[in-house]
Amino acid sequence: MAASVDTTLRRPSMAERRPSMAERRPSMNTRRPSVIPHLAGIEDPVFPSTPEDCDVLICGTGLVESILSAALSWAGTNVLHVDSNPYYGDTTATMTIEQIKAWCHNVNLNTPGFHGFAKALMYIPRPAKLNSRDYSIDLTPRLLFAKSDLLSLMVKSRVYRYLEFQSISNFHTFENDTFGKMSSSKEEIFTDQSLSLATKRSLMKLMKFVFEYDSEGNKQLMAEFGPTPFLKFVNDKYKLSDAQVNELCFTLGLAPTPDISTLAALARIRRYLISFNVYGSFPALYSKFGGPGELSQGFCRSAAVAGATYKLDSPIKSYDPSTQKVTFRDGTKVNVAEKVVCSASQAPEGAKNVPERKHQVNRLITIVERSCKEWFNEGESASVVVFPPKSLDSMNNYPVQVIIMGAGSGCCPAGQCIWYLSTIEKDQRGRKDLESALKKMEDSILRESEDGGFDVDLTEDDVIVRPDGSLSVINSVKLGKSFKEFAPKEKLTYLFKLMFTQFTSIDPLDSHTGAPSTTSFDDNGKNSIPGPDQGILYSQMPSTEISYDGVLAEVRALYTKIVGSDDDFFDVDFEDDDENSSPSGPPAGGVGAAAGLQDESAIIDEDGEEFKDEMDFEL
Template sequence: MSEDASSYPPIEPTNFDLILLGTGLPESVIAAAASANGKTVLHLDPNPFYGSNYTSLSLQDLSSFLISHSAPPPSPPSAPSDGHDFTLAALAARPLFSHVKISSFAPDVLGEEHSRKFNVDLCGPRVLFCADKSVDLILKSGANQYIEFKGVDASFVYSENGKLTSVPDSRAAIFKDKSLGLTEKNQLMRFFKLVQQHLDGEGGGENESGNSRISEQDLESPFVEFLNKMRLPPKIKSIILYAIAMADCDQDNVEVCEDVLKTKDGIDRLTLYNASVGRFPNALGAFLYPVYGHGELPQAFCRRAAVKGCIHVLRMPVIAILMDKCTGHYKGVRLSSGQDLFSHQLILDPSFIVQLPLTSSPPGLGSIKRKVARGICITKSSLRPETSNFLVVYPPRSLFPEQVTSIRALQIGSDLAVCPLGMFVIYFSTLCHDANQGEKLLNAAMDSLLTLPEPEHPESSTTVHSENSAEEKPTVLWKAMYIQELTMDHFESISSTPMPDGNLNYNNILLATLKLFQKMYPLEEVFPETASPENPEDDNEFSLES
């Protein structure tokens, strides 16, 4: 559609309990939850698609989105200053992406027709743990009616010698793993048994087997110290820390580690991983991925919101915030069409900032110093010929000595409807402080598994043998790299939702989202009527492809 906002008929009604700008996952969850509680909700988005910073797009649309959101936007159209009892605060977009680098090495293969067949995640790599809170929320909300999932086949750790080692995520996997010696298998089994005994004995000092629980002192200590105390070898320790507990920073280097994982949190993450393995019959591993990409998640919640009466309008920019002249409090919004709409509360996705200071509101929380470096590669062959969809974790120092953060790579194939048949999308991400550091980390990870053809020979297929196998490294057809900001602001009656973080799952994002909802509506329950009292988490209702 080519209509601009001025071609839309006026929105009716003009008064709402809640207006949201942006259809990202946090905004969509809040819209659905508020609608489920009988609130009148208007959901606006200046984009022609759902999902905002959580969307999945074709290659052309993704390139356009990244480029357009990586530079300061033009000044918003001036809003007339006339008003009855309110003043206007201009609303502007802010760049959340930077250092965007996009290369196509095979334009003949990835022409416009093929480009439109991709559904590439803007916030990848990302998965859902089968037993995490995201799955529970999808079930409770009823959003599972609008989305399908498929299990991720496997998970690997990249080792310093260039090999991919399977993550032993169950008792059976430990025994089958040929990369582990008998001593290592026994050590890993004893550790998992100790964790399980600790969890079973939560009611007292000793569990039923007479074994003491992990002490409070150990639970509050760094997880890496507890693993050292258990005398686990470096290889096993690395798998537990970075491929199961998903630690971001080098836990052995306290001088550079900004997020030291405590033992109690490490145990919680191990428990989540273990509970995720085999939860669903058609997903034998720990992870799920949505068919058609992660952009389906916000759309599913938007559909749920629409069923409950939420009004959604795309291609509708908001150019100003209406502020009460006397109190300075938020009152409503002005659309680019010139129409004024009013609501009790407003939520903005983090792409937007209020340009004039809100004198009656507390200052914004500002930006987190760290950023997320993200990369996307398209190939015509799998990193592992026998496996289509899998995760690779690069522990700190596995690529080069100065690597202080984990890097994660997720390969997704055409069976998940994200790319044409026979092609693969590989997502990379890592936390970083600046673009140089992020690009160095991503390039090292890409070079370890992939071949970048020479620009003057885009169709070349140079054979480069990896130490991992006798197969040649897949040749990259298309590549994108970009730096994403981590930012979240808050004002008294205007709240900003979180950007996609550097984690694999959505738990932290949804926790912040639900806290925001509960602050707005402290007396309301999130999705109260959709959960069955007898079985609020009916796994059979979760749609999984075979």
């Protein structure tokens, strides 16, 4: 109660009150130029001293904080953006091998700024083969769905111009000791010889329902079945096999747990389907040379153009809410007029109201001396592999998700590949699941490698003719045949292994829709334990999600707490000399092109017919 009285006594009267940020916004006649030029020098900012004043101080250059910095800066706010690390990205950083070594050391020492991670184990058997700067390794790997709020924001804000995107079209499921590519488009389902007519009909019915489940006509059905487990719903209503349900739920939907509800699973599957044919015949993209760490730097550049000041290697020591003064560890101080926003990983020493570490994801990152091109579609350098629950020798309770990055991604040298494996299974059980999945991947790539001595010929069942006359390989990776009896003639060479645990306060089932828990934000001492960080707004640790979904929801929540609403969030006319220009990379039409979204292009014929004549069945 005393603290509350003190706060009231310090509040200025209306007559002397400083204008709010909304009131101090520049008018349309005085706003900063809207064209974002290329920036030089932000990679290594050097300032002789910390500025004496700012409106908002943001600590941590993770993706959430970087987007927030750009949004506030373009709205006319004076932002000082710092990071306790000597590099950008914080918990979503993209690192070299040498940076990873130092990172592991700090994690295991429980160094301030690294509390979001634990139990980092690194193994480099052949150091001479690794040139540190040849590698870009993501702490928190992500893929970007073509139809997503974050991609739309990058196009609108022109941040995509700092990045280069490549497509991902191969999503593989491991089941019964085999790998297979999911038949998710209309033509693939029609031509898949392994599916019966009844199964094809059920799949088409379900995929059609995915687009309509939230319509008025399905309100009563979803009220009844929406909260129920998806696996039960789809088995009862559509009579699909376990393998097909796994492909839909865990590969297309990337569900992190078998406990997912019908409503949540349908939203995830639709996310995949509506992302097809937005910019090309693929559902997802990734940024070349690194994931969230690259995106973070893109938004930091945008913020710097709008006037934000950057300073790295500057951990904060304390914040005094009575004077609104922040003290950094080097003794310098800054007066903050509005708010302090801090990454949970960079909280001041002795902080009490940091978001709880309720959930975790175990990660295993490996660099293999193999091109792994058999996993990729033609012209691509990345793919996704999912091990559904109970598919591994360890009898995994949760899926293991894998993002594979080849040399074409710019993250490793030619002839090598990076595998990112993750699971929300905890502790040693989770690490066992990761090792079990790694062994299956090793066996499969040795079996299918171009120099592994195991040749597999494509058959006519593996190839379809597209409407334009071109050929497409359905099973682009011939991993659909069991390798139970396969005895490899060689061993896969590992150049690097890194295993660690990452913590988050975001529930895995909430990470897709992504509104963060507001109780973890401290608003002038409310809902918090008094401490030296009282009055700081904390951002969350990255979620367990392997997509970027939920990131923008958290940024908007923080923006609203600072400004009062998100009505003017990135409300800037970003002009450009060439409105039809597109970001670099292979996607046809480009991310910046005015490509129309065809929501049902994956399952509906252009002429409105739901099924081809030769299918010879009706709904």
